[in-house]
Amino acid sequence: MTNEWTAVVCGGTAGIGLACAEALLAAGAVSVVINGRDIERAERARIQLLERYPHAKVHSVIGDASRPDMAARVMQTAADAMGRIDVLVNSTGGNDLPRLLNEVTTQEIPAILERCLFAQILCSHAALPFMREQGGGAIINIASDAAKIPTPGESVIGAAMAGIVMFTRGLAIEEKRHGIRANIVTPSITTGTDHYERVMADPFAGRMFAKAHDRAKLGVVAKEELADLVAFLASPAAKKITGQAISITGGISAL
16 A cells, blocks of 8 residues: 555444444544445435544545445545545445344345345445556455355345455455455444444344353454454555454454
């Protein structure tokens, strides 16, 4: 990365994505583009980031990044605004509540895959021409430990998360010759988000994740701690790390 590096965070207007945008600014990013689907939430997030980092440039692009045209527009807008894309963080999707497969309708399944998997593939694809042209970059995709551990209620979600992992590993091998790194962060439950509150309040998911809560003997991971790992993977300190799916779970799992 250059001394004045930039970042795009898809799904960056709330929760884990917003925490990642803040961590990247704290780590030295001079310009950040956040993407989300809600214009009011995006503006609140943009103002929040500017209040904490008044010397940074913070832009927002509104739209559903699981659509090919929108993913392309996010990256083109980011490149136009910042001049380059050094880091891409994909924190899209992942907000579906765990449900047993027989309780999920066939109409819902494609939408789950689209939200969780397609946006990450499409945004990574759209960022590649810019990263290749500038001679490098870092992509960090956020999945979950459902990619590694079969869990009741997460058969479809787990399929999408495993897809993110294998897609990113393949991308890492393909793009290393161009100086582009690609890694995955796979958390379990993560506090400080609306999704955490929804999961813990749900009768089925709440019981299941209460058990995971008890297994996190090192402490349940907060969104800020996950964001710190993302910032590390984006940094020169991780310049030789690529194709890795790194769990951050507080001891819930050891995979």
